[in-house]
Amino acid sequence: MTRIRTRIACVLIALAFAIPARAADPPPSQAGQSPGVADNGERAKDAKKEPPAPAGTPADASTPGPPDAGAPAAAVQADDPDLDVNLAQPDFMLSALPTTLRVPRNRLTFRLTHRFNSPLEDSGIGDLWGMDSGALIGFEFRYGVVPGGQVGFYRTSDSTIQLFSQYDVFTQSARMPVGIAAFGSIEGTDNFTDTYSPTIGAVISREIGTRAAIYAHPFWVNNTNPEPSDLVDDNSTTIIGFGLRLRVLSATYFVVEAAPRASGYAPGTTHVSFGIEQRAGGHLFQLTFANNQGTTLANVARGGPSGNNWYLGFNLARKFF
């Protein structure tokens, strides 16, 4: 297969989810969400609020206007529940594994990742626990295409580009105990010109009130083995990731995730990461400790180097809404 056809075929996996079979309805009020909770100036979900007016509906002339009778009636904006803060799931990612948080339609988010190069065992206060040794950096943009559907672009400083998409298939509700999102991605090294590794799978979440969310990530990652499939027994990896985000203070969270390899190519050690994060307005700052530097899914599937190596890192996230 020529290189161009190869790239087109690999990109299809990401686009397959960018055009969903239906437009999802806005999710119902999150189970256990405390109404009227306001936190750090952001809107919080209010289970008692009025249903949103349809998009584009003009103000009803019979409705009493605001006290300033001279001002023209403003068009009523549709209220998108995805704009609200989800206290159990404040972000789209744990550390390197996704959550089921929906990106509001036509909204953008940004994330910066750092994994310092020197493991903690080889560093100390003199080099600020690896900060002086440089870092593997990544930046990500994520966009809400349709209600419940998002696409994204992530590039790391080793020139790996990951394109991904996610679609909210089921949202947790009184009748549905978990949220499930279909996930697909494709990453390519050397600025997406070499070594492509697609991923398909699901993100399964269970919110526990407004205090916590737990996750499972059954993912199949293809072409994790750098050798051709003709020369190896396993060319792909199946991981069953799991994670927890626990709100320990009003806007402070503890996060942990791991990605055990259920089958396939499994070098090194299982990816494990834990950290603490603080949410402030539309920002999230997360300090992480991981046993590898991987932030793309193929690297997560390949795990970390053998031995007891832990890397300091941080993630910065910003919602532009």
Added chain:
Amino acid sequence: MRPIRLSLVALGLAATLAGAACDEKLSDVAGPTPNLVPTFSSIQQEIFNTTDSSGRLACIGCHTDNGRTPAGGLVLLDGRSYQALVGQASRFKAGAIFVVPGDPNASYLIHKLEGAADIAGSRMPRGTGPFLTSGQMQIIRRWIELGAKND
């Protein structure tokens, strides 16, 4: 359910396409013999019979009984090389078997081609090189690992 089913079908199709399309090229590993694959017939054609683009000499230049005494008593011509190698002992190193199916590390053919420390005589091909590349060796090893079939 239909919209969900359509999404799952799209997922399955995308996975199939992606799985078929995203693999490292064996030809990139095979170096000067881009058509080399881990089958015996390919090894016969690309390694034993052919002087490749790096200048590595074909094995049958010396390992033939056509008009000469085969080097080391080993004939690597088409139709005779498999029987001469698989499960066969070397005449010059006691206990060494040229090809041990399933075990490339124990196969004397690999030792001779890689110039291992324990070989009797010279590394193959004889001379100062060029020798087989690491990629070519990887493919030959894979053939042995898969059972050294006469395929």
